[in-house]
Amino acid sequence: xxxxxxxxxxxxxxxxxxxxxxxxxxxxxxxxxxxxxxxxxxxxxxxxxxxxxxxxxxxxxxxxxxxxxxxxxxxxxxxxxxxxxxxxxxxxxxxxxxxxxxxxxxxxxx
Amino acid sequence: xxxxxxxxxxxxxxxxxxxxxxxxxxxxxxxxxxxxxxxxxxxxxxxxxxxxxxxxxxxxxxxxxxxxxxxxxxxxxxxxxxxxxxxxxxxxxxxxxxxxxxxxxxxxxxxxxx
Numbered sequence: 001x002x003x004x005x006x007x008x009x010x011x012x013x014x015x016x017x018x019x020x021x022x023x024x025x026x027x028x029x030x031x032x033x034x035x036x037x038x039x040x041x042x043x044x045x046x047x048x049x050x051x052x053x054x055x056x057x058x059x060x061x062x063x064x065x066x067x068x069x070x071x072x073x074x075x076x077x078x079x080x081x082x083x084x085x086x087x088x089x090x091x092x093x094x095x096x097x098x099x100x101x102x103x104x105x106x107x108x109x110x
Numbered sequence: 111x112x113x114x115x116x117x118x119x120x121x122x123x124x125x126x127x128x129x130x131x132x133x134x135x136x137x138x139x140x141x142x143x144x145x146x147x148x149x150x151x152x153x154x155x156x157x158x159x160x161x162x163x164x165x166x167x168x169x170x171x172x173x174x175x176x177x178x179x180x181x182x183x184x185x186x187x188x189x190x191x192x193x194x195x196x197x198x199x200x201x202x203x204x205x206x207x208x209x210x211x212x213x214x215x216x217x218x219x220x221x222x223x224x
Contacts, residue, residue, distance in 0.1 A: 043200065098143075098145075100153040
């Protein structure tokens with residue numbers, strides 16, 4: 001099955017850009033997702049990208065997909081303290097069958 | 111729309127007890143699934159359903175049963191609770207229309223098995 005890996009922790013200063021990385025093993029995933037989880041809360045879908053796309057931009061968020069290296073990244077521009085959370089990448093072929101990474105805890109410092 | 115709702119929010123069980131975690135969605139989504147979240151392991155798929163009357167196992171199905179008698183509801187049953195089932199459980203639903211899939215998660219149920 002799919003294996004999805006993320007670095008565990010990232011610390012940035014407010015106003016800087018954050019880049020959260022993810023690698024995956026199963027190239028058959030149709031969609032690749034980024035979720036945000038704040039403490040004690042559920043998962044919030046931030047954005048997703050089709051596997052046939054290289055890049056998707058949505059306001060402060062930029063998703064890059066390198067299919068050759070099976071590498072997915074999420075860039076958050078002008079990071080704010082409200083962006084502090086755990087970020088999960090996930091891959092899936094549809095039907096709610098998602099494989100999640102272990103999550104990256106983003107800490108934004110003043 | 112209420113979205114995806116889960117009850118209870120918190121539950122404490124003794125080893126060997128059984129219980130049902132409830133999940134409901136009012137968005138007429140075809141797909142529903144259950145995940146558990148454990149520290150350092152992300153979310154893992156327990157069971158999923160692609161429509162009423164159709165269910166299948168995910169990555170970690172042992173100790174859990176599901177059924178999908180209606181489109182709206184997808185309960186998760188713990189048959190005989192074990193401490194290893196202490197976790198946070200998330201229910202999710204989605205549709206897939208015109209190639210655009212959107213996933214919705216419930217707020218989670220925190221379960222402690224003593």
